[in-house]
Amino acid sequence: MKFSLFLxxxxxxxxxxxxxxxxxxxxxxxxTESYQAMLDEIRRIAVQADQTGFDAIxxxxxxxHSEGYEASxxxxxxxxxxxxxxxxxxxxxxxxxxxxxxxVRAAEDVALLxxxxxxxxxxxxxxxxxxxxxxxxxxxxxxxxxxxxxxSIDDRNxxxxxxxxxxxxxxxxxxxxxxxxxxxGGYSIPFPFDGIExxxxxxxxxxxxxxxxxxxxxxxxxxxxxxxxxxDPYPEMWQPFTLSDRSIVRCAAEDMVPWMFTPDPADHRxxxxxxxAEAARHGRQYKVGEHTGLLKIIGCADxxxxxxETFGPxxxxxxATFFGSFGFLDHDEDPNAVPDPDDHSxxxxxxxxxxxxxxxxxxxxxxxxxxxxxxxxxxxxxQQGGLPIDEVLRSLELFAEKVIPEFQD
Numbered sequence: 289m290k291f292s293l294f295l296x297x298x299x300x301x302x303x304x305x306x307x308x309x310x311x312x313x314x315x316x317x318x319x320t321e322s323y324q325a326m327l328d329e330i331r332r333i334a335v336q337a338d339q340t341g342f343d344a345i346x347x348x349x350x351x352x353h354s355e356g357y358e359a360s361x362x363x364x365x366x367x368x369x370x371x372x373x374x375x376x377x378x379x380x381x382x383x384x385x386x387x388x389x390x391x392v393r394a395a396e397d398v399a400l401l402x403x404x405x406x407x408x409x410x411x412x413x414x415x416x417x418x419x420x421x422x423x424x425x426x427x428x429x430x431x432x433x434x435x436x437x438x439x440s441i442d443d444r445n446x447x448x449x450x451x452x453x454x455x456x457x458x459x460x461x462x463x464x465x466x467x468x469x470x471x472x473g474g475y476s477i478p479f480p481f482d483g484i485e486x487x488x489x490x491x492x493x494x495x496x497x498x499x500x501x502x503x504x505x506x507x508x509x510x511x512x513x514x515x516x517x518x519x520d521p522y523p524e525m526w527q528p529f530t531l532s533d534r535s536i537v538r539c540a541a542e543d544m545v546p547w548m549f550t551p552d553p554a555d556h557r558x559x560x561x562x563x564x565a566e567a568a569r570h571g572r573q574y575k576v577g578e579h580t581g582l583l584k585i586i587g588c589a590d591x592x593x594x595x596x597e598t599f600g601p602x603x604x605x606x607x608a609t610f611f612g613s614f615g616f617l618d619h620d621e622d623p624n625a626v627p628d629p630d631d632h633s634x635x636x637x638x639x640x641x642x643x644x645x646x647x648x649x650x651x652x653x654x655x656x657x658x659x660x661x662x663x664x665x666x667x668x669x670x671q672q673g674g675l676p677i678d679e680v681l682r683s684l685e686l687f688a689e690k691v692i693p694e695f696q697d
Contacts, residue, residue: 340684340685367379388422395459536559575660585638
């Protein structure tokens with residue numbers, strides 16, 4: 289098993305844990321001193337994670353968060369900063385919300401970061417569920433935020449995601465590209481699609497450019513997207529958070545790693561089995577859980593009491609107040625279920641709090657359910673930005689020293 293950190297970067301002093309400060313600096317998302325404090329924290333976390341044995345670090349993409357939570361407007365740029373400060377840890381946007389991107393610009397930026405890191409990039413790609421910003425940035429494609437209900441808006445988002453991914457892969461794998469997309473309203477490469485006339489540097493391109501960029505009349509008929517990714521043909525792709533079965537099916541078809549974040553362990557198993565079956569249809573034989581990831585909220589301290597006291601209030605407040613409003617806590621409870629004695633967070637099976645032995649027992653339940661699960665990610669909600677950074681770093685250090693070695697291959 290491999291371990292990652294997942295951050296929705298939070299500006300320290302924002303949100304419900306420090307209401308007076310957040311209101312005094314309102315909107316704290318535009319307060320430079322506070323934003324710099326957040327950057328300092330995520331740099332310290334990344335460097336320590338790199339040095340202590342975590343396998344990857346992941347950042348979401350969100351926009352317009354004036355409140356200071358999920359202040360991660362461009363994970364590729366954040367990871368570029370961290371790439372220069374780390375040596376071995378994998379770096380992953382989790383993920384780029386494709387309906388908010390131009391496909392060629394996305395392909396270029398991804399390839400550039402892959403070159404910077406010499407292959408340490410893992411590419412998370414997401415569909416976007418928050419309407420405040422996904423509707424604004426997806427308007428060029430008429431693709432709003434998805435609510436996963438299988439309706440027309442969800443269908444359009446799903447369709448646009450797939451088309452942008454298709455174009456990005458063309459940019460990475462084909463020396464020159466010529467394509468017109470009906471799904472994206474006639475978006476074309478080149479533009480106009482009939483060709484770009486009067487390109488001044490004709491002789492230069494004929495001598496040194498790709499051989500088929502120009503036709504016999506010196507019209508630009510194809511374009512060459514540079515650079516190509518460092519990894520051949522492109523970085524391994526991940527997708528958060530695959531709640532719908534059709535996203536699982538597409539992940540299997542595209543050989544993407546699906547990251548799951550659902551409260552029901554039986555649902556984890558069912559989705560892992562669906563992925564395995566669908567991957568087999570495409571000639572890829574995986575064990576149940578192999579090539580998949582699971583997100584857990586984890587707080588580790590020297591004692592269970594310390595973990596509950598330190599992490600319980602901030603985790604519950606941040607997660608329930610923010611994500612609860614999007615329905616992440618809406619799930620059917622079994623009225624006859626026996627309460628889990630290891631649940632000290634109030635968040636049910638999505639969270640684990642305790643000392644290293646408590647955390648190991650909780651993860652053993654996950655492994656017993658999905659024996660070949662490849663990835664576990666520690667979701668840092670209620671931690672970075674919500675607690676003193678020294679407490680956060682101590683928790684991660686303890687987890688790396690006491691827990692990770694027990695589950696590594």
